[in-house]
Amino acid sequence: MLPFSTAFLQKSVLRKSVIAWTLAVSVVASPVLYSSTSDAATAVVAQHEVSASEYSQFLQSKFKISVNNGVTRGQYIQDLATALQLTPEKSEAKFTDVPTSNKWYNAAAALSENDILSGTTVHPNQKLDARTAIYFAVKAAGLKELAYTYPPAKVKTALAKLSIQPSTLSTQAGQELAVAVDSGLLPKSLYSSVQAAHTASPSATFVETVLGQVLKFKGQYKHYLGYTSDDDIYAKLQDAYNTSRLIQAPELQELANKALEENLVTGYNVKDNRYEANFIDSLSLNYGHDDIKHAVQLIGLLRSEGISAKVQFEPKTSAFIYLKEWGEPKSTEDYHVSQIANGNYIANAKEYDLAFEFANTADKNKFQKVILAYAKKDSEDQKGLIYSSWWQPLYYSQTALKDYDVISNNKITQGNYYVQSFSLNDKSATVAAGFKALDPSVKVDRYQFWVDGPFFNYLNGDSK
Incomplete structure (x- = not known):
């Protein structure tokens, strides 16, 4: 399986008319991970002064x-x-x-x-x-x-x-x-x-x-909106999302679009490193999605489970091939399409990563149990999930975690902007060579990191 696009990952199992690509879910009971959610919420204490x-x-x-x-x-x-x-x-x-x-x-x-x-x-x-x-x-x-x-x-x-x-x-x-x-x-x-x-x-x-x-x-310490336990974290999150826009890095995207057209990659993300959290790797991970309502509910879920973390909003643009048989696409402020030679389109969609830095490694390790129980879709009519849960949620760490899989990032940087596409480790060299063939001057930064099992399964061809 070739490298991913976060948005394409979800689109591949949706109806033809999908443009906003939010997955429908309803709500009922799921396994309880905390014996008393009220106790858990009370246990989360925000410590705002840096020690x-x-x-x-x-x-x-x-x-x-x-x-x-x-x-x-x-x-x-x-x-x-x-x-x-x-x-x-x-x-x-x-x-x-x-x-x-x-x-x-x-x-x-x-x-x-x-x-x-x-x-x-x-x-x-x-x-x-x-x-x-x-x-x-x-x-x-x-x-x-x-x-x-x-x-x-x-x-x-x-x-x-x-x-x-x-x-x-x-x-x-x-x-x-x-x-x-x-x-x-x-x-x-x-x-x-x-x-x-x-x-x-x-x-x-x-x-x-x-x-x-x-x-x-100097702005060279950690960057974050606040803590999961802050009363105003939801408003800050909404403001960050509402003021974010599609990221434009024309030269990088021109190269990456060529890679898309030649099927070198199935998609890529564009990000701006000025939004990066700069968290301590051993305590942090990133969680990707496209819907702000999902993010708000995710913060509430972590609070209810007694998990305390700093939160940073990192905007990103997800690019992928939109197939012509899906129907005529419509461009909006947050979703732009351009047609290519074979009649398909390259779509650019507004997404985000939430960067979390947890209070301790125990909370970081607990994160996956919470996601798999309440934010991982396993059937069309599954109940008891937070809004717009994905078949293959995407979250990853720069340090090793039990029950996570190792994949590669293939990253090209220009100034503050970078394009990245995730791949299986044995595909990474092929992706890098493909980018070099398109532009011999480009430098591809390749490194390995740890990702959740459902996303790893997607890279191996599992659509669900």
Whole structure:
């Protein structure tokens, strides 16, 4: 079986007149996975303040950054550069105490080029103090100009929250500490560390939290609408869906459409990486669908089963061959068709992925049991399912899960956009070679990941 299109996967078993392709379901009883759903819902507690341990896990997972107590200025500079993914673009930075051969030079030069480190001295071997960590963080977070608008009265008001007298600091230092307080860059949990003597060395927890806060301000931490337990998560989900549109990446789609016409693939998705959740792989998975009512009910289902997770809405466009015998298609704002040489059409349909990051691996493992019980269609007249449940629901993980199967992603990227088509592992090389034959300059990124059994069965030719 050739690579999939999420929408085509469902269309292949629907009536000819399908355009919106929502599957009809009715509701009755299904197996109970939680002994008391009211207890489960009560047990879901939203924790909205990012903890130091969560920042620590993120830094380790994404960048292999491990912070110890008593960190030096050089190590902090290196960690900032690594987390912000900064490298020097020029070799013009000159420091009196860090030659170009020094292990800290590249990080210091990168921060210097980005106006985070000023002057010609780095002092890499000095112990970092908490206030200096904040001075760096203010510039790294992009708050420097705001800080320097602060008049003395405003600085005094902010520093009062830290029990610090402005007269004990330089004007610039006072402004930078003040903006860190007012903006939330310096959370209340870290106030006591900054209140201490200027030479006090911060804990690893302090440094990890500051690094995480900087990433949040730069938009380089996790991206999510909220938590399954949030009262307003449904409204946010609806807004995200209603404002999403078909994703347009003309050059990528032109190539992928050629692959469709030549039956190299049966379909593909187009996505924009600026919507990606950036979750920790071991705690997260993605769930694909096309109907927003299904998404709302899915969130409610997870809440009722006591599953807590962050939620990100990732819009995508699904492209597939629409057969002429299905009838004359109609284009809408969210569904566009264009006819090809053989009389069939290439259809582009609005869909989405919901990215979930669970509170723990137990909840991630439990997700499949919930889906198979309440969101997996096994017969035409099946009852007890949430709205628009699919024959082959699609959800997948970047890390191994029991009872999941391994398949391949074949991905082509251009700027922020990418086209991807999933395939069986033994078909992946053929797909990549086919794309290269159509455009020798293209780079196909191939990697394996874990997918639910019903979707794996679809790739093996099982329509249901």
